[in-house]
Amino acid sequence: MLVGGGHAHVEVLRSFAMRPLAGARLTLVTPGPEMIYSGMLPGRIAGHYSHEDCVIDLVALCRAAGAVLVPHAAIRLDLAEKRLLVAGGGQAPYHQAPYDILSLDIGIVPKLDAIAGADRHAIAVKPIGDFEAKWLELQTRCLAPEGPRRMLVIGGGAAGFELILAVRHALVAELGRDLAAAARLSFTLISDTPLLGADGKAARRAAEKALEMRRIRLLAGRPAVRIEAGGAVLDDGSFVPADAVFVATQAQLPPWLREAGLRLDAEGFVAVGPSLQTLDEEGVFAVGDCAGMVASPRPKAGVYAVRQGPILAANLRRFVLGEALLPYHPQRRRLMLLGLGEEEAIALWGPFAAKGKWAWRWKQHIDRGWIARYRVGGALFPSPAT
Ligand SMILES: Cc1cc2nc3c(=O)[nH]c(=O)nc-3n(C[C@H](O)[C@H](O)[C@H](O)COP(=O)(O)OP(=O)(O)OC[C@H]3O[C@@H](n4cnc5c(N)ncnc54)[C@H](O)[C@@H]3O)c2cc1C
Secondary structure, X not given: OEEOOOOOXXXXXXXXXXXXXXXXXXXEEOOOOEEEOHHHHHHHHHOOOOOHHHEEEHHHHHHHHOOEEEOOOEEEEEOOOOEEEEEOOOOOOEEEEEOOOEEEOOOOEEOHHHOEOXXXXXXXXXXXXXXXXXXXXXXXXXXXXXXXXXXXXXXXXXXXXXXXXXXXXXHHHHHOOOHHHHHOOEEEEEXXXXXXXXXXXXXXXXXXXXXXXXXXXXXXXXXXXXXXXXXXXEOOOOEEEOOEEEEOOOEEOOHHHHOOOOOEOOOOOEEEOOOOEEOOOOOEEEOHHHEEEOOOOOXXXXXXXXXXXXXXXXXHHHHHHOOOOOOOOOOOOOOEEEEEOEEEEEEEEOOEEEEEHHHHHHHHHHHHHHHHOOOOOOOOOOOOOO
């Protein structure tokens, strides 16, 4: 049973579609019929991609893999009884789904309670599957004559950085010709740590320069403590006015999984070993943002979920067959390509940073190539019937 149509589980479905395993029954429990690819989300907000460009059709993928799709959210996990409780769609408020082998790839949810008022006045960026609709609704309001103009993003990691640039690009493109409206546009990024704190000095300098060139105000080292209807209050009591506040700060496991009894890592995510299996529960795997690799901790990024996919697929197969599981070794360095709103990106590799249109084209090539692997019937995924 696969819980969550995330970045690793799409690879499991692809693998089982390409090479079915006799006797194995696959079920995917996930609330929506599509998965949005995180690498292309900022490009979608900026207006470079259509919805179809950056989503994977989970219904088609399940059909190709012979998997049953349960289009609802899991709400409780009973490890002793090997049962998942799934929110009901029809008459019943929920139903039970028994499993033999379980794999969790459900992403994470925002820690909205860390900033007072965030639950009422902010737009949470996670879970990313819900964000596109929230953005489209806001964008429509922005186009009205007296619509929101002052944008504030809280969170100085890669997601917050790409988000403020994408939002700026979209609104300047939409409102740029209306001089009065454009004059009222303002963009601010707040971070309680240095910008891209975890990614080194060169990354920070390149990112700061990109913001400066686009007149995006950066308030680094300043935690937001409260969000109100008209803006955010910082720890020194100063007030940053804003018509829309996005929260892209640290996230956490949803409560139902936190309370399931699985061993958690120091940061509160499901602890897994090199085989991606949980530490105490045989046959329960976890991947992506919801998992913490205790032997080799890494920051939360879609690239790890993507790279875990093939190992997870192999290990689920091996577990069924009673074979030894393979280890996943996350790369020590990862290439980061951060879009700058326009068709330009910063490339980060360890201590090196470089910027240019070539980096955007490279990012596009990688992202489009990855998503094409999951288009059933496409050149990279001939449907089983063809
Ligand atoms: C703006 C932005 C830009 C980003 N850009 C990048 C980037 O360029 N590169 C990068 O590496 N990372 C990027 N990230 C980080 C990336 O989004 C995450 O690391 C990635 O989405 C994690 O993948 P996942 O498979 O763990 O979870 P997700 O992609 O969140 O997938 C989880 C799935 O589980 C489903 N689900 C959730 N709850 C339940 C439930 N209760 N029951 C069943 N199913 C459930 C969801 O609907 C979803 O289908 C970005 C993040 C943001 C916010």
